[in-house]
Amino acid sequence: MKEYDVVVVGSGSAMNVVEALIQENSKVKVAVIDKDEPGGICLTRGCIPSKILLYPAEVLRTVERASEFGISVDVRRVDFKAVMARMRRLIDADIDAIRRGLTRSENIDYYHAPAEFISPYTMKVDEKTIKGKMFLLGAGSRAVIPPIEGLDSAGYITSDNVVWLTERPESLAVVGAGYIAAEYGHFFASMGTKVTIIGRNPQFIADEEPEVSALAMRELGKRIRILTNHEVKKVRRKGGGTGKVLTARDRASGKTVEVQASEVLVAAGRGPTTDILHPEKAGIKTDEHGWFVVNDYLETSQPNVWALGDATGRQLFKHKANYDSQVVYLNAVRKRKVKADYHAVPRAIFTDPEIAAVGLREAEAVKKLGAGNVMVGFYRYEDTAKGEAMNVHDYFVKIIADKETSAILGAHVVGPHASVLIQEIVMAMYTHTRSASSIFEAMHIHPALSEVVERAAGSMVPLEHYHHMLKEYGLEAS
Numbered sequence: 001m002k003e004y005d006v007v008v009v010g011s012g013s014a015m016n017v018v019e020a021l022i023q024e025n026s027k028v029k030v031a032v033i034d035k036d037e038p039g040g041i042c043l044t045r046g047c048i049p050s051k052i053l054l055y056p057a058e059v060l061r062t063v064e065r066a067s068e069f070g071i072s073v074d075v076r077r078v079d080f081k082a083v084m085a086r087m088r089r090l091i092d093a094d095i096d097a098i099r100r101g102l103t104r105s106e107n108i109d110y111y112h113a114p115a116e117f118i119s120p121y122t123m124k125v126d127e128k129t130i131k132g133k134m135f136l137l138g139a140g141s142r143a144v145i146p147p148i149e150g151l152d153s154a155g156y157i158t159s160d161n162v163v164w165l166t167e168r169p170e171s172l173a174v175v176g177a178g179y180i181a182a183e184y185g186h187f188f189a190s191m192g193t194k195v196t197i198i199g200r201n202p203q204f205i206a207d208e209e210p211e212v213s214a215l216a217m218r219e220l221g222k223r224i225r226i227l228t229n230h231e232v233k234k235v236r237r238k239g240g241g242t243g244k245v246l247t248a249r250d251r252a253s254g255k256t257v258e259v260q261a262s263e264v265l266v267a268a269g270r271g272p273t274t275d276i277l278h279p280e281k282a283g284i285k286t287d288e289h290g291w292f293v294v295n296d297y298l299e300t301s302q303p304n305v306w307a308l309g310d311a312t313g314r315q316l317f318k319h320k321a322n323y324d325s326q327v328v329y330l331n332a333v334r335k336r337k338v339k340a341d342y343h344a345v346p347r348a349i350f351t352d353p354e355i356a357a358v359g360l361r362e363a364e365a366v367k368k369l370g371a372g373n374v375m376v377g378f379y380r381y382e383d384t385a386k387g388e389a390m391n392v393h394d395y396f397v398k399i400i401a402d403k404e405t406s407a408i409l410g411a412h413v414v415g416p417h418a419s420v421l422i423q424e425i426v427m428a429m430y431t432h433t434r435s436a437s438s439i440f441e442a443m444h445i446h447p448a449l450s451e452v453v454e455r456a457a458g459s460m461v462p463l464e465h466y467h468h469m470l471k472e473y474g475l476e477a478s
Ligand SMILES: Cc1cc2nc3c(=O)[nH]c(=O)nc-3n(C[C@H](O)[C@H](O)[C@H](O)COP(=O)(O)OP(=O)(O)OC[C@H]3O[C@@H](n4cnc5c(N)ncnc54)[C@H](O)[C@@H]3O)c2cc1C
Pocket: 009, 010, 011, 012, 013, 014, 033, 034, 035, 036, 037, 039, 040, 041, 042, 043, 045, 046, 047, 048, 050, 051, 113, 114, 115, 116, 138, 139, 140, 141, 159, 180, 273, 276, 277, 308, 309, 310, 311, 316, 317, 318, 319, 320, 321
């Protein structure tokens, strides 16, 4: 039986800890196990391939708006094969480089196979039994497949295999209306596919503010059919062909609708991978869903077994997984006592319009402090010189703050470069006071989009006033 100083499950963010360990201790022996291609989900089938695909969609959307600025352009052809091939070329080069690093390292034994615990500190992988003094569980998450009648036999794709498509589907039905649906829906619609998104929740991209969701649905809805509050009940093949017919039930009226599509993309949320890992055999606790239970230091119920990233079920983002890897490194390797702090985990949806958020939503802030103690800073892109130059309408920055201390509790941005604009607010949330004053007291470049953030931070109003403003601008969610 082989014994290791450290056993790592998942070659995503957990690898940050391994790299630091090897730098410090040239004798350390590490087992790195991943059942899939090395590099983790972000690289192999998550953030990076999807964003490589979304950039050409962004270019196309910009070109399509050229006539608004007096420029006449004809888009003659979109070469879907070339768009996909470029993504594969970039991703495969990175995967190959990581694989080479893993196989050549003298410190690492790389197992390309599923691993499962058989007893505490002991795993079975690739027909071998291995032991470890320390375990780093960065086992990620996986697509949840809802139990829909006929789905398996009709066939479907998920975000895992969409990255292998070479032919553009004529039409696509997306089951789910969260961020993956919004991103891939936008991508395929830009490529020329007829897209229908079918979401169970009454709100499109349900994790976002209602007014952000309503605006995104209005804009995206110009190019994509979006059904909310509809549950897909059945999928069947159309005639003998490859087309599919989905039957969805309106959860309010009970009426059913049929959606025809040449392909079905299931994007109905993410779940844990612990059913493969069997942590219960190693005395490692999971919650009722199967996510690892960790303490503030990211240690599981078994000493020296640490979990990080998606596997803990909290905020499933790559930057959060990377942050976790730093916390685990400090606590597991450096023997420090550093608590994971998630008060300002940002997120972005790279759809059109782009959306970004950090911290609390308005309803959460009201629940925490009471409506009278919450202030909102709001500013529209079009009310700045740059927004006017870009001819954008209705997009905005919303900052939620504590009335008494001015501390920022959360922020929401919808419009071009939202994922960049939010960062200034995240930085303010990492200052000692978390106050919005650090934003509006600082000089901002004129005329740049950052002025939208500056002015939102400098124009805090009570909630009632904010909702009045939203109504006046026609931006209130119905
Ligand atoms: C379509 C899509 C788009 C995304 N876009 C973004 C984005 O734009 N920005 C962002 O921040 N996040 C995004 N994410 C989320 C991001 O990919 C994850 O948060 C991130 O990959 C989590 O990293 P991790 O280190 O926790 O685990 P991962 O990198 O997910 O690695 C886990 C690895 O462990 C392997 N594994 C699991 N169990 C076992 C086992 N028993 N034996 C062997 N191997 C096992 C898995 O196969 C996987 O390769 C996206 C995700 C998806 C699906």
